Amino acid sequence: MPNLPDVVLWSIPAFALLAVLEMVSYRFHPDEDELGYAAKDTGTSLGMGLGSLLFDAGWKIPIVAVHSALYELTPLRVPVLWWTVPLMLLAQDFCYYWQHRGHHVIRILWASHVVHHSSRHYNLSTALRQPWTGATSWVFYVPMILAGVHPAALAFCSSVNLVYQFWIHTERIGRLPRPFEYVLNTPSHHRVHHASQGGYLDRNFGGILILFDRLFGSFTAETARPVYGLTKNLSTYNPLRVATHEYVSIGRDLAAAGSWGDRVRHLIKGPGWQPGATDRPEGTPA
Known part of the structure; x- marks a missing residue:
């Protein structure tokens, strides 16, 4: 297994430089339609990012x-070669699409x-606002391991995907030329993903590519200006509360549930589900 670089580690200086440049751009070229940076919000995002590295x-x-044990069980092996790495990146992006989509429609994952x-x-600081409970994603990549992709190669592909998504967390870049917008996940597409309007909710799950959203019916183009955040926004900048608030809410719902069936549904149904309610279709408010 060839040594693969730690893409995230090598990218940290670029993350910092680009974020500073974006801050400076707001200082010299403000836009009344863009929110820019706020000290407390940025501090929370940085705190969440540092915490996620530790956790x-x-x-x-x-x-x-677990991945290594599964890799040893399968007889298949995918070598790391110049032509297999793009295929592994494509497979990882496909798995990421379903992982991301699952984390929006299953409440315990949404937490x-x-x-x-x-x-x-x-x-760009919003890109650093990462969860501290990242152990909820590994199962979505088991097919790649069973197909013979080495865990280290999977980690490399996941890092490339994560690093790519950093630059799309910005309002400073408008729409790109049409061929790029059709194939790639761009700032315009990802702004839709972070919006809280009903027509934008649960859309554009892609990592590097937007093609899987187009293929599986979850794509929406940016039209109206996005309103960012949650359908029920938090009133705190405390990183610990930001990291745990939905788990606390789930705990309250489990304690108040009238049956074990409802307890299970509180975990596996979509965000906002309550006993007696119908399932929330993707793309509608919670």
Whole structure:
């Protein structure tokens, strides 16, 4: 297995430089239609990002152990070659699409991912607002492991996907030329994903590519200006509360539930589900 670079680690200086440049751009070229940066919000995003690095280091131990065990069980092997790496990146992006979509429509998974959507601002610091419970994603990549992709190669592909998504968290870039907008996940497409309007909810789940959204019916183009955040926004900048608020809400609902069936449904139904309510279709308010 060739040594693969730690893409995220090498990208940190670029993250910092680009965020500073974006802040400066708001200072010299303000736009009344763009929210820009707010000190408390940015501080929370940075705190969430630093916390995720620490917690992810711990989550990696059991995840790598499970992936490695599954890799040893399968007789298949995918070598790391110049032509297999693009195919692995494509497969990882496909798995990421379903992982991301699942984290929007299954409440116990949303409890982790909601952190990333909790800011009412949309700038490069928002990309750093990551959950502290990242152990909810590993199962979506089991097919790649069973197909013979080495866990280290999967980690590399996941890092590339994560790094790519940093630059699309901005209002400073408008729409790109049409061929790019059709194939790639762009700032315009991802602004829709972070919006809280009913027509924009649960749309544009892609990582690097937007093609899977077009293929599976979850694509929506940016038309009206997005309103960022949650359908019920938080009133705190405390990173611990931001990281855990939906788990606390789930705990309250489980305690108040009248049956074990309702307890299970509180976990696996979509955000906002309550006993007696119908399932919330994707793309409608919670």
